[in-house]
Each structure stands twice: as C-alpha cells, then as structure tokens.
Amino acid sequence: MVVIKDIVNRNALSQTFESNKLVVLFFWAEWSEPCKALQVVAEALSNKFSIDVLKVEAEKVEDVSSDFNITVVPSFIILKGSKELDRVDGADPAxxxxxxxxxxxxYPSVSPLDRVRSLVEGNDVLLAMKGSATAPRCGFSRRVVACLLAEDVKFVSVDILQDEELRTAFKEFASWPTYPQLYVKGEFVGGCDIVEEMAANGELKELLKLKLGPESFNKPKDIMAHVKSLVESAPVMLFMKGSPELPRCGFSGRVVSALKDTGIPFKTFDILSDQEVRENLKKFANWPTYPQLYVKGELVGGCDIITELSAAGELTITIEDMLKTK
Structure with a gap:
C-alpha cells in the first residue's frame, strides 16, 4: 500500500531507515505555490511507482531539513533505507x-511476502515476535524466547512491531493469526502454546536436532575462538543489527546499502541474536559499536568509515585489494 504521511521529527524517520525501502522525502512550505502544484505530481508518481512519499514541512522540522541540507522548497530526496540515492531541488517535475x-x-520493489520468505529461508531458526530476544514486548514472545534459550540453540528474531507490512505478511505466509511464530529450516513450527508444549515433552529438542544437527547445541568452550571463527567464516563478513532484508538500525542499513552497491558478495551475522558474541566481538576488535565489517578476518571499520569509502568511490577497490592478500 502506498503511503503519503507527514514526518514531524527526526525520530519519525527511523522506521523508514530500518525498513530499507525506497521512499521519497518531500520538503514543502505552506506559503509556497510550487509546493502545492508539486504535491499533486508527487501523489501521482507515488501511485505510478508504488513508492511511499513522506512529507516534511521544511521550516517546522528543522532538524530533518538540516540533515538533508535543504535550502529551497520544494525539494525531493529519494532514499533507499537511510541512503540518499538522488535529489531534486526546486520545482522540476520532469x-x-x-x-x-x-x-x-x-531497486525494484520487493513484496512483503517475498521479504518474509527471504527471512524464513535465510535463517535456520527464525522467531517472528513482538520486541527482540533481549527485550521481548509481550509475555508470549518472552516465553518462546525462554524455550529457545533453554535449548542453547542459535536463532534470529524479527520484531514485527517495527514493520506493519511484515506483521501482516507473516500472518498470511503461515496462515497463522497471532505472534510469536517460530520457523525452523524454512518450516513453520507454531506459536507460543505449541512451542511450550513441544519444549515440555522434549519434541522441540528432537526437532531442532533433526533439522539442524546435534552440533548446533554445542557451544564452544572458548568464546573468543568462536568469535574468531565467525569473523573468518566468509571472505566479506558484516556484523550488524538485523539482517540485510531487515536492518534493525540506520547505521547497519547504510553499510548494507554501500556493500550492495559494490556488487561483492558478503555474509552477515545478527549480533542482536547472540548477546555473548555481541559483547565479545567488541573486545576481539577493540571496537565499541556496530556494524563492523571484516574482510578476510581483518576489521575494515564501522558505519562512518564504510560510508566515507563508499562516497569517495574507494570501497570496492579497498575490499578487492584486501581479498587479494594471502
């Protein structure tokens, strides 16, 4: 569904950044006649291309206007997540x-169902829930998280409260009306009552062992060795909040966009899914924040470094040069 809504402060943009969708920011002013004419154009283009238009009253929402260096109205900023793709300053409909x-x-649009399918098929154990594994937002979600933690199994969680499209699409995908929803190896297992019952009679452990293998339950005794093995598990490895399909912070979304622009394959690890890895990777890299990008086991940097390299046109060659080293 195409949305045309008002952005009243900087925080209101955070969900847009996290969704990584293609959107248009429309900076306008009440006194501007060209803005009134361009709103009609924006609404028509929104319907034509199925792109959400987010209206920002430039003189009232000064922090957002400053973030995007707005000096004239109307102005249009085309965003992919938090990344600025292009802009039009002034009344230029063509x-x-x-x-x-x-x-x-x-960046062709991806349907909500395709996003769900990608998440379900891309993660061995996926929990669609309210809140996160570290901060559940409902009792049912908290109880399923507890069941999974008791099994010592790695899992990725998706906060459906952060994305209304995903919240609706998961229900359709599973033909299941409530949350949480647990998926193992691409198959829907059930909600809270089913998962708790399976955990109580041992069926959950057996299912996880059958689908994932017993080794999935053996946590490494040396956590730093485990962190090192994760860092070296792919030539280009990004430790981020969320997944490429659903970044859980704007910084992660920006780095994912920059990496996708290079065309170089990369893998990711959701540090929100494993508190132990999250804390110890900071020590391993001597780097306090996320995301963190590694190439052949070496830290490249975080969001600021990656976006600077990308803006300078140096990210691709930097990664390629590091990949050539022995």
Missing part, C-alpha cells in the same frame, strides 16, 4: 520523474 524511474529500475 527531473523528479526521470530520477524516480531510474531508482525504481535499480
């Missing part, structure tokens, strides 16, 4: 149409 067409061609 340029806006051309630039939106180019963005849509480069």
């Amino acid at each position: 340029s806006l149409t051309q630039k939106l067409s180019a963005a849509v061609a480069k």
Whole structure:
C-alpha cells in the first residue's frame, strides 16, 4: 500500500531507515505555490511507482531539513533505507520523474511476502515476535524466547512491531493469526502454546536436532575462538543489527546499502541474536559499536568509515585489494 504521511521529527524517520525501502522525502512550505502544484505530481508518481512519499514541512522540522541540507522548497530526496540515492531541488517535475524511474529500475520493489520468505529461508531458526530476544514486548514472545534459550540453540528474531507490512505478511505466509511464530529450516513450527508444549515433552529438542544437527547445541568452550571463527567464516563478513532484508538500525542499513552497491558478495551475522558474541566481538576488535565489517578476518571499520569509502568511490577497490592478500 502506498503511503503519503507527514514526518514531524527526526525520530519519525527511523522506521523508514530500518525498513530499507525506497521512499521519497518531500520538503514543502505552506506559503509556497510550487509546493502545492508539486504535491499533486508527487501523489501521482507515488501511485505510478508504488513508492511511499513522506512529507516534511521544511521550516517546522528543522532538524530533518538540516540533515538533508535543504535550502529551497520544494525539494525531493529519494532514499533507499537511510541512503540518499538522488535529489531534486526546486520545482522540476520532469527531473523528479526521470530520477524516480531510474531508482525504481535499480531497486525494484520487493513484496512483503517475498521479504518474509527471504527471512524464513535465510535463517535456520527464525522467531517472528513482538520486541527482540533481549527485550521481548509481550509475555508470549518472552516465553518462546525462554524455550529457545533453554535449548542453547542459535536463532534470529524479527520484531514485527517495527514493520506493519511484515506483521501482516507473516500472518498470511503461515496462515497463522497471532505472534510469536517460530520457523525452523524454512518450516513453520507454531506459536507460543505449541512451542511450550513441544519444549515440555522434549519434541522441540528432537526437532531442532533433526533439522539442524546435534552440533548446533554445542557451544564452544572458548568464546573468543568462536568469535574468531565467525569473523573468518566468509571472505566479506558484516556484523550488524538485523539482517540485510531487515536492518534493525540506520547505521547497519547504510553499510548494507554501500556493500550492495559494490556488487561483492558478503555474509552477515545478527549480533542482536547472540548477546555473548555481541559483547565479545567488541573486545576481539577493540571496537565499541556496530556494524563492523571484516574482510578476510581483518576489521575494515564501522558505519562512518564504510560510508566515507563508499562516497569517495574507494570501497570496492579497498575490499578487492584486501581479498587479494594471502
């Protein structure tokens, strides 16, 4: 569903950044006649391309206007998540149409069901829940998290409260009306009552062993060795909050976008899914924040470094040079 809504402060943009969707920011002012005309154009383009338009009253929401260096209204910023793809300053409907067409061609929209399918099939154990594994937002979600933690199994959680499209799509995907929802190896297991019952009679452990293998339950005794093995588990490895399909913070979303632009394959690890890894990776790298990008086991940096390299056109060659080293 196409959305045209008002952005009233910087925090209101955070969900847009996390969704990693293609959107248009429309900076406007009440006194501007061109803004009134361009709103009609924006609404038409929104329907044509199925892109959400987020309106920002430039003089009232000054922090957002400052973030995007707005000096004239109307202005349009085309975003993919938190990354600025292009902009149109002033009343230029032809340029806006051309630039939106180019963005849509480069980043074709992904349906909510396809996003769910990617999450379910891309993670061995996935829990669609309210809140996160470390901060559940409902008792049922907390109880299923407890069941999984009791089994010492690694799992990824998706906070459906952060994305209304995903919240609806998961229900359709599983033909299941409530949350949480547990998936193992791409198959829907059930909700809270089913998972608790399976945990109580031992069926959950048997299912996990059958689908994942007994080795999934043996935590390494040396956590730093485990962290090192994760860092070296792929030539290009990104430790982030969330997944490429659903980044859980704007910084992670920016780095994912920059990496996708290089065309170089990379793997990710959701540090929100494992508190032990999250804390010890900071010590391993002597780096206090996330995301963290590694190439052949070496730390490249966090969001600021990656986005600076990307903006300078140096990210691709930096990664390629590091991949060539023995």
